[in-house]
Amino acid sequence: MSDSEDDPDYQPPTDEESESMCTYSDATSSEESVELSTSHQHQHSSEAIPCRSIPNSSWNIPLSDGSRKKQFPFTVDPGMKNIGSDCQTELDFLFLFLDNEIIDLMVRMTNSYAIKTQILKRVTRNSRLSKWNDCDAAEMKKFLGLLIWMGLKKLPKISDYWSTDVLYENNVAKRVMSRNRFELLLRCWHFEDAYYIGMTGTDRLIKIRRFVEILSKKFGQYKTPGEFLTVDETMVAFRGRIAFMQYIPGKRHKYGIKLFKICDDDGYTYDLIVYEGKRTTSTTQNVSSEIVMKLSDQYLNAGRSIVTDNYYTSVTLANSLLQKSTHLLGTLRKNRKGLPKELLKEKLKKGETCVMENNDGVLILRWKDKRDVLALSTRHTPSFVSVRSKRNRNKVTMKPTLIADYNRHKCAIDYSDQMGSYCNPARRSLRWFQKLAIELLFSTSLINAFILFKNSKNLTSKKYTITTFKENICRTLMGLDQQRRQGRINQDCSAGHRFGKSTLVDQRNRIVRRRCIHCYEKKREEGLTSVEASNMPADLLTKGLPAVKHYKFMKDFGIVNLE
Known part of the structure; x- marks a missing residue:
């Protein structure tokens, strides 16, 4: 089952549209590193990069001052919380x-x-x-x-x-x-x-529902997320017989159980939902939008920004999040409902962009790179930023700030999956x-x-x-920290005792065996002093030598004292 089967906001492309379908991947972000330079944003947007804007009854040319954008100040102090001082190891x-x-x-x-x-x-x-x-x-x-x-x-x-x-x-x-x-x-x-x-x-x-609910509630109790949160899916590999089996060809594990997760930039997971088919959400709205709203529910109304890929991003979701004082940033499918047709039909050369914005501050950007890239944002203006390639550090190119921010924050769940x-x-x-x-x-x-x-x-x-x-x-x-030293002693002793080298010899010039090293260390572990551990008769037992004879042999040469 593909992602689009449960998404009523998805419209299948026509034959002409399928050739230029925009399903932007993170390949650009894997080859390039972003260097944000605020001093060059407006310069490049107006001079260096060709930009086309098309007027429309509901979609208009973006204003240079960004006056249509809704400003939501970030009002939360991110970081760890509810962790006691006794939490050390x-x-x-x-x-x-x-x-x-x-x-x-x-x-x-x-x-x-x-x-x-x-x-x-x-x-x-x-x-x-x-x-x-x-x-x-x-x-x-x-x-x-x-x-x-x-x-x-x-x-x-x-x-x-x-x-x-x-x-x-x-x-x-x-x-x-x-x-x-x-x-x-x-x-x-x-x-x-x-x-x-x-x-x-x-x-x-x-x-496993009770187990999932208890565990997922604990994730958000010990860390407050920052300004950016990412929503995406991950797969648990499984090829058995289950009714909610999923197939996602772009994932490493193509078959399995799908999880929807919300993470911050360092890969910390705050909540998750196990996909169980159409029962996962209600029928009031499409699956992708409802998943985003459910996962981000407790983090709304704080000036945050939600980053999504083209499966979730839509104008409807952007309007829903704006009502909750939250921005949306993500790539967009070309056949979503409510997009300006003039922007989609415009032919662009490599490096050119076409931008439109509605009265709510929802900006749609189409940028021609190696292929068409379609993206949506409620917080960005059509500005550009310099990007330095990871493979060739001397190569610097220009990229829309919207795309640069998307590449920087979208890798959160991928980083979590990698670990x-x-x-x-x-x-x-x-x-x-x-x-x-x-x-x-x-x-x-x-x-x-x-x-x-x-x-x-x-x-x-x-x-x-x-x-x-x-x-x-x-x-x-597994208790191996306590058993590490004791286990080594017991293992060596069970295989046969080894004796320390001695310089004492008897009347026949034979070396006198003094004590078992491992039994001596064992007694020292029990708290005995070195003298007490040396004088314990039980320590003199050796493999292959009877205790009485061995003890008498050691006593005859004054190594132990009977008194």
């Missing part, structure tokens, strides 16, 4: 979203599904489910930590993480949880009472609601926590990446 910031309410929901629903499956389905005596024990919050956190770690360390199958094969062997997974227990938890991992809703509900998202694609733990074998939960927990929530952590610690170094953030969270969730 990476895990503390993740628990702002993954708090006790979310953990308790997963624990209760997972235990409920396992118990009801035992009762309602035929479970054999040798089945793993017949040996089910209820999980708790601590075990659920270890389970989530393992999922994050599996994204960091990719292996072909889940069972390979517990494999003893020399190619896959590791000591992380087996130290945290057994393979059977992990696979059983993954099988029973639920977010709603599946058996109850199967008999009563017709809601397509009922298996979420790194070390993603999602697998093909997961069910759709589990994949959606992994996207919300380990992509959206974790990226939000990463942004808050970097802002609070003023971390600007490129060395502290999202991967480093995930690694630190994994160690803490």
